[in-house]
Amino acid sequence: MNPGDLNTQKQDSAQFRLRVVQVPLSCPMCGAEDIMTAWHLHTFEYGTGETAANLQARVPVRRCHTCDFEYLDEEAERLKQRAICDHLGVLAPEDIRKIRENKGMTRAAFADVSGFGEASLNRWENGLSIQNQSNDRYLRLLASPEIVAHLRELTSKQGPKTRTAGAAARRFRCVEMNEVMEKEQKAFRLRLVA
Secondary structure: OOHHHHHHHHHHHHHHHHOOOOOOOOOOOOOOOOEEEEEEEEEEEEOOHHHOEEEEEEEEEEEEOOOOOEEEOHHHHHHHHHHHHHHHOOOOHHHHHHHHHHOOOOHHHHHHHHOOOHHHHHHHHOOOOOOOHHHHHHHHHOOOHHHHHHHHHHHHHHOOOOOOHHHHHHHOOOOOOOHHHHHHHHHOOOOOOO
């Protein structure tokens, strides 16, 4: 292999890594891939009662040429979620994910340093729930490298957060299994009573 071939191979490899594969849209009704997208200003209600607000978001409306079905997809829901977060004055899911990823941290590592629950971070990053104002302010502070460095230092001094079996035993009452209990457990059956 001559040096020119190696250079061409590197360029081809770089082009391959930069290529984005877009999955074709398919109709949820008929499965056809003949989808047209039109952007519309979508008005929707957020909240209930006196606190309800009419919000607007520019969303893609998909229309199937085959069966004429019109629908909103995940992208529209993400844009509506952003409109809700803007209305509430909190970070949108992709902003929260970006804060964590900019620190080069997994969700577990970020949860360990911040004190947030990993499940809460997952819900916020995926738009399944919206963080309250105090958690939002804390997340904004976590965007600062100095604060995260300070928190990392604090957590390293405290050591890993692992719960020992002894700690669990002190917290919860443990029942020791014996032969009689095992025999009763095996004999137990649910019966239908008329």
